[in-house]
Amino acid sequence: MRAVVLPLAAGLSLLAAAPVSAQSIDQEIATLTTRVEKLEGARAVKKLQRAFGYYVDRGLWQDAADLFADNGTIEIGLDGVYVGKARIRDYLMKLHGGQEGLIYGQLNEWVTLQPVVNIAANGVSAQARWRDNGMLGQYKKHAEWRDGIYENDYVKEGGVWKIKSVHLFINFVAPYEKGWARLKTGEGLVRSEASKAFPPDRPSSVQYKSFPDTQLPPFHYANPVTGKTVSEKRP
Amino acid sequence: MSARHKITGALLGAFILSLVPMPAQAQGDAAVRSKLADYRQRVQLLEDQDAIENLQASYGYYFDKGLWGQVADLFSAKGTFEYGQRGVYVGNERIRRALLLFGPQGLANGYLNNHMQLQAVIIVAPDGRTATARWQGMVQLAQPGANGIWGVGLYENAYVKEGGVWKISKLHFYMTGTTDYDGGWMKSAYPMEGPSALFPPDRPPSEVYRAYPNAYIPPFSFKHPVTGKSLKDIPQPSDNVVGR
Numbered sequence: 175m176r177a178v179v180l181p182l183a184a185g186l187s188l189l190a191a192a193p194v195s196a197q198s199i200d201q202e203i204a205t206l207t208t209r210v211e212k213l214e215g216a217r218a219v220k221k222l223q224r225a226f227g228y229y230v231d232r233g234l235w236q237d238a239a240d241l242f243a244d245n246g247t248i249e250i251g252l253d254g255v256y257v258g259k260a261r262i263r264d265y266l267m268k269l270h271g272g273q274e275g276l277i278y279g280q281l282n283e284w285v286t287l288q289p290v291v292n293i294a295a296n297g298v299s300a301q302a303r304w305r306d307n308g309m310l311g312q313y314k315k316h317a318e319w320r321d322g323i324y325e326n327d328y329v330k331e332g333g334v335w336k337i338k339s340v341h342l343f344i345n346f347v348a349p350y351e352k353g354w355a356r357l358k359t360g361e362g363l364v365r366s367e368a369s370k371a372f373p374p375d376r377p378s379s380v381q382y383k384s385f386p387d388t389q390l391p392p393f394h395y396a397n398p399v400t401g402k403t404v405s406e407k408r409p
Numbered sequence: 410m411s412a413r414h415k416i417t418g419a420l421l422g423a424f425i426l427s428l429v430p431m432p433a434q435a436q437g438d439a440a441v442r443s444k445l446a447d448y449r450q451r452v453q454l455l456e457d458q459d460a461i462e463n464l465q466a467s468y469g470y471y472f473d474k475g476l477w478g479q480v481a482d483l484f485s486a487k488g489t490f491e492y493g494q495r496g497v498y499v500g501n502e503r504i505r506r507a508l509l510l511f512g513p514q515g516l517a518n519g520y521l522n523n524h525m526q527l528q529a530v531i532i533v534a535p536d537g538r539t540a541t542a543r544w545q546g547m548v549q550l551a552q553p554g555a556n557g558i559w560g561v562g563l564y565e566n567a568y569v570k571e572g573g574v575w576k577i578s579k580l581h582f583y584m585t586g587t588t589d590y591d592g593g594w595m596k597s598a599y600p601m602e603g604p605s606a607l608f609p610p611d612r613p614p615s616e617v618y619r620a621y622p623n624a625y626i627p628p629f630s631f632k633h634p635v636t637g638k639s640l641k642d643i644p645q646p647s648d649n650v651v652g653r
């Protein structure tokens with residue numbers, strides 16, 4: 175009899191007011207924890223991408239590559255897709271002259287702005303759109319403005335957020351002297367010499383148009399008010 | 410209270426205590442619930458700030474590319490759009506059409522319409538239903554056959570949460586300076602566009618001011634974070650025509 179009553183009492187206590195309240199406190203804590211983890215995730219993703227910019231700015235290729243997951247990828251402009259940390263490191267290095275760090279007179283500001291970060295419901299993956307406003311050049315030789323949009327992926331592995339993919343859609347690289355308004359079709363974006371000499375693992379994932387043509391990098395997220403996919407008709 | 414419940418309560422209390430520094434004393438359910446309610450509100454406020462950051466950044470990305478329908482959809486039904494001295498447009502449809510003054514739908518060859526959304530100061534009201542934000546808005550422009558243009562300006566915006574979704578209730582871009590790309594801001598300062606004759610605004614400009622080289626100070630939506638002083642009503646540079 176006793177053996178029967180105990181489970182019954184336990185069962186009843188789950189239905190009674192006090193235990194339900196205890197259980198819902200538990201649930202509330204779990205829900206809040208998930209929400210806080212997403213807020214922290216958004217900040218971790220911003221930190222990651224900003225760190226990438228700061229490292230590339232100064233030619234810290236290995237540190238930049240170490241921000242990626244093992245199978246992480248990078249795709250910049252027409253250069254194609256490089257896969258894995260070692261390839262990413264080598265590509266970044268060759269893209270900037272082939273040495274550790276920058277060289278005398280090299281300006282390489284990958285200013286990374288205006289994030290739209292979306293953490294997935296599972297809390298362990300994320301996507302973000304960023305604006306690229308690059309100031310590039312070589313003292314006494316050349317200087318350029320770069321305009322681009324990033325659409326990047328991130329993943330949380332073993333509690334650590336990492337970059338899964340960097341994709342920089344370059345709208346133009348314009349000589350400072352003549353500015354963007356004098357660019358002719360095809361001038362604003364060319365495949366880098368580094369990519370030709372050190373071919374990517376995969377070709378470009380998209381067909382590019384660059385300024386003065388109109389370029390619209392696809393959005394990873396729906397319009398935040400309507401919830402509808404952004405797919406307006408282009409002229 | 411059953412023994413089982415006491416143990417569960419103690420474990421929960423310990424968990425809460427491990428999250429939050431509190432005097433080490435037994436916490437009743439009511440106290441825990443009250444703490445949780447506080448935390449829920451604080452978390453909500455942070456989520457609201459993130460949502461507004463995404464909303465305004467999206468405005469920029471859509472505006473850049475002439476996605477006028479997407480831009481207009483970000484506004485609440487009675488939302489207002491005001492750019493420089495062009496006057497105020499009210500409501501999604503009026504805003505959508507007014508946006509065509511900035512270039513064709515989806516832009517076209519030779520148009521550059523970059524409007525950066527930077528340096529946010531977002532203030533969500535304590536009730537979580539409205540918010541304001543100030544943003545830095547650098548601008549890069551081009552139109553076919555014309556020189557490039559650099560611009561600077563500030564946004565002072567308001568937002569409203571309707572049905573759990575943040576929308577723009579007021580967008581006010583104070584264009585504070587535009588300059589010819591070749592000339593640069595030492596040599597060149599363009600005046601602002603006035604209200605359009607083709608598609609006149611619903612209301613005249615809510616504030617009249619001159620852009621660079623004049624030094625107008627767009628009033629601040631947020632209070633000084635240290636002194637708490639309002640910077641809404643601040644002395645402006647004297648202007649004989651405006652009468653101040």
